[in-house]
Amino acid sequence: MSILKIARMGHPVLRTRAQPLEPADIKSPRIQQLIDDMFETMQEYQGVGLAAPQVHESLRLFVAGLPPRPGDDDDEEEEGEDDRVPLMTIINPEIAIIGGDTADDWEGCLSIPEIRGRVTRAREIKVKAYDRRGQRIEISARGFTARVIQHETDHLDGVLFLDRMASFETLSYLDEFSKYWSRGRNVREE
Numbered sequence: 001m002s003i004l005k006i007a008r009m010g011h012p013v014l015r016t017r018a019q020p021l022e023p024a025d026i027k028s029p030r031i032q033q034l035i036d037d038m039f040e041t042m043q044e045y046q047g048v049g050l051a052a053p054q055v056h057e058s059l060r061l062f063v064a065g066l067p068p069r070p071g072d073d074d075d076e077e078e079e080g081e082d083d084r085v086p087l088m089t090i091i092n093p094e095i096a097i098i099g100g101d102t103a104d105d106w107e108g109c110l111s112i113p114e115i116r117g118r119v120t121r122a123r124e125i126k127v128k129a130y131d132r133r134g135q136r137i138e139i140s141a142r143g144f145t146a147r148v149i150q151h152e153t154d155h156l157d158g159v160l161f162l163d164r165m166a167s168f169e170t171l172s173y174l175d176e177f178s179k180y181w182s183r184g185r186n187v188r189e190e
């Protein structure tokens with residue numbers, strides 16, 4: 001496996017609508033290797049999501065999730081539950097928004113390092129996609145998981161989280177975010 005180079009804001013690949021994968025190609029060694037490398041890259045940079053265009057591959061594919069933390073099971077605090085994101089590989093996603101509820105929360109992006117800003121997203125979604133075995137899947141997600149899936153799917157359409165900000169008043173460098181806004185919370189890049 002290898003750690004891939006991440007495209008930063010300004011690279012045209014981040015502004016290009018990515019191509020769908022043919023279901024028959026999903027199981028190819030090239031795509032399976034790409035998925036493994038994307039997981040390794042995401043974990044190396046402590047991200048919570050990574051889309052293929054962020055590693056210079058203009059394909060409708062992303063990985064997301066956090067390995068479970070020790071003590072997760074015994075600690076059922078409300079915020080902790082919202083922050084948990086299962087490991088997933090999502091290919092050719094189609095998102096449907098469920099209900100009209102939105103949530104406003106901080107985001108960061110591996111392609112816009114050391115910056116945080118608040119973004120409004122749908123609170124609950126359903127996603128139809130293929131998984132890494134080429135099987136059709138349908139998942140329901142809410143809270144932070146739904147936020148990550150929306151952020152990553154935006155990358156497949158050439159959209160960055162800055163485009164989704166209603167106002168830039170909360171746009172912060174990481175040092176200032178930690179000092180004035182975070183209240184000790186770690187907001188991962190994705």
Ligand SMILES: [Zn+2]
Pocket residue numbers: 108109110111151155190
């Ligand atoms: Zn991002």
